[in-house]
Amino acid sequence: MTRPLAVLLLLLVPVVPWSQSKIDERAGIFRAQEEVLYLWSGEQVRNLFPGFEDLAADVYWLRTVQYFGGQRVYSRKKDFALLRPLVEITTTLDPRLEIAYRYGAVFLSELPPTGAGRPHEGIEILEKGTRAMPESWRLRQYLGFFYFLYLGDARRAAAVLEEAAELPGAAFWLRTLAADLLARGGDRAASRQMWQRMFDQSEEGILRENARVQLAILDSRDxxxxxxxxxxxxxxxxxxxxxxxxxxxxxxxxxxxxxxxxxxxxxxxxxxxxxxxxxxxxxxxxxxxxxxx
Amino acid sequence: MGGLSRLVAVAANTFRETVRERVLYNLVFFAILMTLSGLLLGQLSIRQDEKVLKDIGLAAMDFFGTLIAIFIGVGLVSKEIERRSLYPLLAKPLSRGEFFLGKFAGLVFTLLVNIAVMTLGLYATLLATGRGADPGLLAAIYPIFLGLVLVVAFAMLFSTLTSSALASVLTVGVVLAGRFSDVVRNMREVLPAVPTWVVDGLSAVIPNFRNFDFKDRVTYGDPVPGDVLLWVTVYAAVYVTIVLGLGLASFRSRDFQ
Known part of the structure; x- marks a missing residue:
């Protein structure tokens, strides 16, 4: 009895990778996973992880990055439907995770196929960030940039950049840029300056790459x-x-x-x-x- | 042999006994594995690798330390009773107080060693990835340890009152309630009909395990003031003394005939 069972098992073992290869052939090796979000409120998630909110924020941040990458590369729909709630949950769990506001805003604001094409939502995320971290001039600078670059609102952008310039440690050029925006109503030179600043300030990776592409767009338009x-x-x-x-x-x-x-x-x-x-x-x-x- | 030396002998024996527990090795293994997983997860997090590593390392200490404290803590006394190994011990010149406190001290020492191992694991991982061995992390690790000592005290209290299974459930309940202590404090915002004295009473009785949580502060490099740590130590010491006192009273009053 034992020997036939062993033979049967040995015969079955190669069937597993074989059937997997058949599935991959039919469905593609890399498939965008059907993402599901069971909890839509950051507060609900927070209550599930008392004392472990930071760890939960890291997990949700990783999910956000994976979801964004999966949608961008493998999904056909590319609607980024869960992006906003994922960023919201992450930043509710860890309101000081600055990178989540910056990247979340870019992911949400960039036009498809690069991003979700919902700049108003990106700006709302940055506004949430400036409320959570009122001392961060960098987040306020991003907010000002986004008002101009994605909504074309030079006046509002200048006002926010002025606020950023007032914060301790703020970059000296914020005030000049705000004045330029007010004086000229914003032009391609202002856009170039903003993207160049974001390129210089960004870590190596997707945000810097996005800024590089934006600079290439401006140069190509020139x-x-x-x-x-x-x-x-x-x-x-x-x-x-x-x-x-x-x-x-x-x-x-x-x-x-x-x-x-x-x-x-x-x-x-x-x-x-x-x-x-x-x-x-x-x-x-x-x-x-x-x-x- | 003085009372203190008998207590130390029980503690040493408890330490030897607990380090032989398979569950302890499993939990420490998973804690270290979890810390190491931070290496991979950190790389996926876009420039947040150091924060992710620290978050995971500290959470692993807290979470697995709590599991060790509960599941070994409830068995310390009840196992001796169930295996009937307690009777020959008490027939010797060893008071119930010395036995009970010795058991407590032994497990606390085990937890201290575990926390030290996990801390070394976290620092080694940080150093291996080219990060500094941030001494500020100790300002979060120390309160985690204090919280674990309190969990052991509760586990031992419940184990003198009931079976080890029910004691585990009760201890988990206290730990969860303590971690939700801010919810209890603000209960009237959701349930305004609840009398104030109920809320005040619950807030006073339920240990506030939030007091021992400085993980968020240290991962962002915020300092934890020394006087805060001092008051947290006082809070833990008083609470542990009360809970152990109750446990001891219950253990002394038990009839083992």
Whole structure:
């Protein structure tokens, strides 16, 4: 009896990896997990872990990061539905986890497919952070940046940056930036300065990468504007717009690249004579809410 | 042989006995495993690895220390009764007080050794990952230890009153209630009909285990003032004395015939 059982077990063992490989073949090796959140309130979760709130916050933070990465890379829907509650629970469990406010706000505010495309929620998370950590000039600086970069509200952004400048240890340039925003209503130079600051301040990783991409978008838009100017010169000289951008090169009016910083050729709208980042490019974003982009 | 030396002999024997418990090794193993898991989890946390490591290490000490205190604490006296090994002991020149306090001291020493091992494990993990051995962590570890001593006292009190299974349940109940002590204090906000004297009475009786929780402060590098630690020590010492006194009275009054 023992020998047949042993033989049967030995025969069955290789079936496990074989059946797993069949499942992976059919469903893909990496699958976005169906995420479920059983508790939606940070206070409820807090009451479940008396004395272990920080550990619970770490667990929820890890879930947030994993959920965000899973949605961004593997999910087809990419609706980031649980992102806000996960960040809310994390920051309720540990109100001093500054990184959760910063990353949570970026994850929520960035446009799809990079983020959830819900900048109002991102700003609410940062506002919660400034209430929980009123002494943090960095969080207030982020809040000011987000008002301008995602909502195009230069006046509100300037007011928040002024508040940040008043806090102990605040960076000296906050006041100048606030004044610039008020004076010029915000322009691409202000956006560039903000993203550059976020790039410099960020740790290596997703936040810094996001800032790098934003700077590449701004540089590509600059390049597209310069090519648009060359198109206008061409029109003045030849009495017509070029049919294709390569004509600019042949005419000697543009010697630079005709691609964005990711190497994707620019989109040329010959009817309007306007050059812009191609929708095929990872650098493409809708037009910014203000003159900031 | 004086009373103190008999007490120390019981404590030493209890220590030897408890370190042989398989459950102790299992729990310490899991505590260290949990601390080491912080290495992996920290890497997934986006620049929060040090905080995650400290959070997990301190939580492991607190959680597994509490389990050890409860499940070994309730068995200290009741096992001796159930195995009938208590009778020959009490027939010797050994008072019930010396036996009871010796048992308590032995387990407290075991917990001290465990906490020390877990602390070394946490510091070793921090050093291995290039982090400093932050001495500020001790300001959270010391109160955790005080909390565990109080848990042992409760476990021993209940074990003199009832079976070890029920004593475990009662001790877990007290620990949970103590960790929710702020909820008890603010009970009237949710249940305004509850008389004030009930809330005050419960707040006074239920030990406030929140007093022993400084984990959040030290992981963020906030200092824990010395006078706060002193008052926490006084609170723990008084509470332990009362609970042990009750336990001793109950143990003395028990009829083992």
């Amino acid at each position: 390049r597209a504007d310069q090519i648009t100017e060359a198109v206008q010169k061409f029109e003045r000289r030849h009495g017509r717009r070029p049919h294709r951008l390569e004509e600019l090169r042949r005419s000697g009016l543009w010697r630079g690249p005709l691609e964005d910083l990711n190497g994707v050729p620019f989109h040329y709208d010959a009817s309007r004579g306007r050059v812009s980042i191609s929708r095929e490019s990872p650098l493409w974003r809708p037009e910014p809410p203000a003159a900031g982009g």
